[in-house]
Amino acid sequence: MTEIATISAVQHRNLVKLYGCCIEGDRRLLVYEYLENKSLDQALFGNRSLHLNWPMRYNICLGTARGLAYLHEESRLRIVHRDVKASNILLDADLIPKISDFGLAKLYDDKKTHISTRVAGTIGYLAPEYAMRGHLTEKVDVFAFGVVALEILSGRPNSDSSLEQEKVYLLEWAWHLHENNRALDLVDTTLVEFNEAEALRVIGVGLLCTQATPMLRPPMSRVVAMLSGDIEVSSVTSKPGYITDWQLNEITSFVSKDTSGPSTERTNSSRQNTSSNSSTVVIGHSSESPCQPILHEIIG
Structure with missing residues (x-):
């Protein structure tokens, strides 16, 4: 019912069209427009039967950014999608992107700075303030878009354990390259050619959108303007704190197991699992501390 009410209220070229529904007994059906080229994650990470060149x-x-800008700033209803990810971006016959799956979407009151809600979304795309505190604003979607933008550019998911250690987590790898003036090394190696200026724009936007502090992330209308080349991409100066924290968590600690002697066992802190193929999660709150989300699925 949430999905029907939300998607029925919005119409945009970059949002999937809902043609009808069935709510009878235990039958729950949504009838969407047919999108021939399936989802973006299949095109990027699947068998690649559909080759996406740089343009x-x-x-x-850019189309995905425009769809989110409409939801956040142009629609009569202010809507936060809450589950922006590659598998929720569908492609039509002309490869026009359509944001889909509004089952987790929240209507947002302009008069409020944020709303507090249980955490729902997909691991790997969750903004830190939302994952840790349940603070929901449109900047949660901006963060997820930043991850998707870097996935589109690199042709790889936000987490891939088959890669060498320094490349496993896309955001960490992107920052490593950025800090070493090798940002373009992030571009998918299967691309025969690409526009360097546009690629640097996407990388800059991706790093801006995934800043730890929501206020440092640009609104989606500004993202559209930066990607379109109407304005310069703002410079990114500092690595987000959550990446620094991940790296600190990897420092090994020694835990004494034998009180009669100094023997120790080396253990590694667990890291955030950011598999782009993770299913949507809904995270409850601890009965001991109602303000503290239980994040075992996210940070261990």
Whole structure:
């Protein structure tokens, strides 16, 4: 019912169209427009039967940004999607991106700075303030868009344990390259050619959108303007604190197990699992501390 009410209220070129529904007994059906090219994650991370060249990827990135800008700033209703990810971006016959799956969407009151809600979304795309405190604003979608933009550019999911250690987590790898003036090394190696200026724009936008502090993330209308080249991409100066924390968590600690002697066992702190293929999660709150989300699925 949430999905029907939300998607019925909005219409945009970059949002999936809902044609009808069935709510009878235990039958729950939604009838959407048919989208021939399936989802973005299948095109990027699947068997790649559909090859996305650079212009296609750039247009998908820009179209997705326009769809989110409409939800956040142009629609009569202010809507936070809450589950922006590659599998929720569908592609039509002309590879126009359509944001789909509004089952977790929240209507947002302009008069409030944020709303507090139980955490729902997909691991790997969750903004830190939302994952840790349940603070929901449109900047949660901006963060997720930043992850998606970097996935589109690199052609890889936000987490891939098959890669060498320094490349496993996309955001960490992107920052490593950025800090070493090798940002363009992030571009998908299967791309025969690409526009360097546009690629640097996408990287800059991706790093801006995934800043730890919501206020440092640009609104989606500004993201559209930066990707379109109407304004310069703002410079990114500091690595987000959550990446620094991940790296600190990897420092090994020694825990004494034998009180009669100094023998120790080396253990590693667990890291955030950011698999882009993770299913949507809803995280409850601890009965001991109602303000503290239980994040075992996220940070261990």
